Amino acid sequence: MTTQDKPGRPPAGHHAHRASGIWRLAMLAALLIAAVIVATFVLLRSLNADGVKERQRELENLALTLAEQTARAIQSLVIIQGDIIDQIETLKIDTAAELATSMGTQSVHQMMREKISGLPYLDAITLIDQTGRLINFSRYWPIPAVIVSDRDYFKSLSTLKGPPMFISEPVPNRGTGTLTIYLAHRFTAPDGHFLGLVLGAMEQSYFERFYSTINLGADGLIALVRSDGALLARSPESAGVAPRGAAARHQVAGALFGRAFKGRVAAGTLDAEARIAAVHQIGDLPLAVVVSDSTRSIGTIIWGRLMPIAIAAGLLCLTIALVSYSVARHILGERAFADAQHAAARKDPLTGLPNRLAFGERMEMLIAAPPAPAPFALFFLDLDYFKSVNDTLGHDIGDSMLTRVADRISRRLGPDVSVARLGGDEFAIVHENMADDARAIDFAEQVIRLLQEPYAIGAHRIAGGCSVGIALFPRDGEDLASLLKNADLALYRSKTDGRGIARVFQEEMERSARERRQLELELHAAWRDRQLYLVYQPIFEATSGTLAGFEALARWKHPQRGNIPPDVFIPVAEETGLILPIGAWALMEACHTAAYWPSHLFVSVNLSAVQFRGTQAFHQVRAALDASGLSPDRLEIEITESTLLHEGPAVRATLDQFREEGITISLDDFGTGYSSLKYLQTLRIGRIKVDRSFVAEVEHSSETRAIVHAITSLAQALSLMCTAEGIETEAQRQIMLAEGCSHLQGFLLGRPGTAEDALRLALADVV
Template structure:
């Protein structure tokens, strides 16, 4: 040890020694930086960085040695053999390359340290080869123990240097490793120089291939400059690369932490490499150490806390096997009441990336969409699509001997309620009807809303005809019970049509069609009841469809004509008006009465065109009559809702040149039901034009008196049902007496319809009825017979 200290203090120029140390530190810092860069690179790029690192480190070791040798006093009078000097440089670069390659290619700390030891061995190889290049007039001998110590120092500090570099890739780690590598080189050199023993021998020659120390100083300075340049370039590249990596790392971290999905990356062994906070929060693992741990250990820890169910080992083994087989898997798991979709995507080189997406709201939205597609938005009942599917399912599962019944329901006069009270009340009524239907049918039965006020029920069992009859009766009773909606008491009925499988059909569409036909029959039979499908109903439906087709064609072929029935003044026995009545002259069926086609025209909307035809024809015909004869035209409730009604009346009067006072429009109480305020406004507009307004079929409604108070009608027409029973029923007589008395007190003309005999006429005259109309005077006749009806015999005077 004394010899080493003596050599360092007395045999070296400390200024050149310090320069060598500084150069060594600079080269070591560059070498460690390049070592980190090589470890961060894969493939051919790593080989390039390794080669550059070996050149920088080898040149640094070589330059340090020869600068220190220049500082060595005894060496100043010698020379250096060029080939051996170059060989020492080659040894320094080659052995350093091997050591760095071992350290870079492994993650195991022991092998990294082995690589550092090889680098330390390269320092020794370069030093002693370089010493062999020294040619001086003296014999060189070595202290064996000191030589061994120098080699050991280089190997140990070299191993420590790369061990520290592998553990800490930051500024402090780089500086620490650079200092250790510098210590390895410097301590080896000066310890080895302390082992040199020189015995002067002037007889030893200096070869011709030697280079003097002055020239070597230039060469060393050039090598040092090259090292510095390389080190600076490498440092710059490394800094730029680290800056780019840092920027990319920040971008990656930002992207990971702002993902709506959770992400976790695993290596081939199932160890967690990285994850984002969304993953930890989504799976409730924020309080668990994750980085670097095997997933199976995390699952077992959760299993111990009761947060994970299942076999952790089996689950983990399946994930690892899927990744090794490059299989992408998708699972849906439930965590803390949330549904999470997990996609495991294999990575190249082993391992996999798992993404975790919370799809709870998406699944709920899909469920809502699916429910909306198959359920009615208003009542929540199955709609036509789901009803059809369940009906098909019911038909498939009916066994031999089983029956299936389909009930089609339609609310009676729902449209009138919807029009008079408004759609919100109508919607509330439909909801309540849906609730009553669900409460009335059995748990295994299906209830659906097909649209509007149409509902349907499916029953399955062994005696469905009996069950359907019983259920239909209960439904009629339940639906007909009064409703209290928004301070309105509403009473509504229901008509039901029933078809049975297999006798009425074995296909959903066929059963629905036949139940619809039975429903139509229930409506035709007075509503508020139910009917089963019968074979003849299809024929009647076909006849109705043919009639509808004929009705549409009849408008184009001008098959309609207007007949007139006289209205006489009871007191003077004089014709004061004619009522216009529509007739259909069918080319094959002959004359068709209004009762057979007017309801169909109202259902199909054709009544508007027919009504306008009657109005124009009646005004045109009345214009040819005497000035004191009026014409009465009936208005359908459908026609009255037309926004063009006022314009149609005005146009008909203007085209015919008829005074408005001679036109009388007859409406029924159902017109007043549909929209009270708007209807009264229209009536007042017609009245302001001079048109007379009559209330037809008076006494058959339930609020006629309130109508008389709301609007001052010009005439009340007493329904024929009261007139026909005048002589047989005292209550009919009382009603007529009350109506005529009401008319006198209000100044309203009263007209009795359906007068067929002299006895009825005499009773009406006695009660003060103003006008009479009926077969006693004349049947409805074509317009060409109006003159005959005006010139006909007067009423017989009664004794």
């Protein structure tokens, strides 16, 4: 026996093999550590970029909000100036003498004082003639002998060059000494020569006080900037009186309004800091709101978030080294790694819950449990309106909400309950030893209440809610596929029945699903074969009884089944996306029909919430008006409160475009939601429609009468038109007239008719 072969000593070849194995393991560990370092570096860079983008989105949202609020303040002044200029043009004033005679009166002075009395940020309104002399002044009577021909706004507007409006830099007010931003609007004589201007004085401190209420952090800066780079107001640090020269203004204008602006501002532009900024123009004015934060401040915040990742990466590298050492001593570590991989494949990475694979395995185990499987209940959960959270607040907020939902459910589960995330915003719960509908519904309602509590995520407070579908084993299916299908059908029923509720599977749901699919196919065929048509229901002025307009309503006459109600086929059209071409057709058809009516009659068209996604709604309306030649002020767009609630800012931006076109916005089914007052406060709604459910009960219910009275009083206080729908009895007509409704609509007054019927009624009303 050779030395190498003696007991207690491994063969020489074994040493070499073991050394080779350890060397390969060391090389693998080194490669893994290098990969972690590289991956961590890439991840940190990506997260840093994501953090900057997130901050940029926050700044852009805030800039949009501040720009809208600033625009409303300035627009109030612009409207007052426009009213005064309209009065001058109506009088056909041609000379300075005529201007002084007609507009230099105490009654005009009083009118100007009244117009600005409700606007505390407006210091005064001044009427100035072509020489720069004050003709009328809302602050004093009699008018002081003041000449402002040396002011920049007078010099700019009196040349008749450029826009008719001028916004000044902040200068000391000659009357009060306070820093004032002047907005001047030029007017001319009928022959076009310069006649004077209307001057509005806005206190600079109003804007700076307003901006100072926004907390952007230590380095946050909000500024009101003119398009030529002049700083009109800022917070913190007042913009003062023309603080920067022409070169500095040029630098600011180039940085903020140039084509090269990508959300970053170099140091020395707004202040000594390099900044990330969001710029949002204020309407069509040469102004913008700039909201910014220093890159240094943002970097500090982001690095605070990234530090744990860097530490974790370092710990991971240390772990790899220790694991490699352990594996070298004990190869059984491979088994642990395999187990970890098995578990990871069955866990949802976002919430930590079991995923669809693990859930399916759990269900199969329960179904096949020996000697006989016990009954259990399967719950499908779908978060209500979660898509709106992702679309309006971003996927990061959506992911945070999903983790909160998972945490709430997990913390309330008992020993017989298991939960999984199936994907997206869908969750599943299995409750063992549950076999009857009542217990299943009670448990589902507990889950619904649990998830209805609002979620505080960052600076956002998000409303919660879910819909639940239930299938019971073995009654509703003895295999996994049947249970999943039937729970999904029950979930669909809960969503179509109003969301926020639970439904147990019933056999008729499967039949309903087949019928709905058949209805989808037939609706597509109906659209292709032109089975859809419009009818027009007349709307009358309440007091005079004269015809005011028509509401266009979509109808479907099925060749075999006859008339299909709109509340049956419209939801199907919305869910399948067919509402987009149908909605465009309805707008085009209604506008073409209305173009033949007398010019004082309007047409009202309903828009679906689906049409407001993207820019569909505005483009469809604009195309219908252009093709028909119908004046925009003869078109009313009807929307529901749910459209405003669930489609969010996209709807409001489109409504702003409609109002700029002169189109009236009507809020349908008013009073049936819970957020109407907020919309009336923030949106310029032109009409509210009292829901027919209130009208139907107003004769017999004092509570309903009180609600109707509150709605009509609110409409009168806000100077809104108010239409009562569903008038079917004379008593209802008299009550709604007495309550102050401006318009009435219903079968008592006129049923929906064809376009020809509407034309005959419109022409008969004129005669």
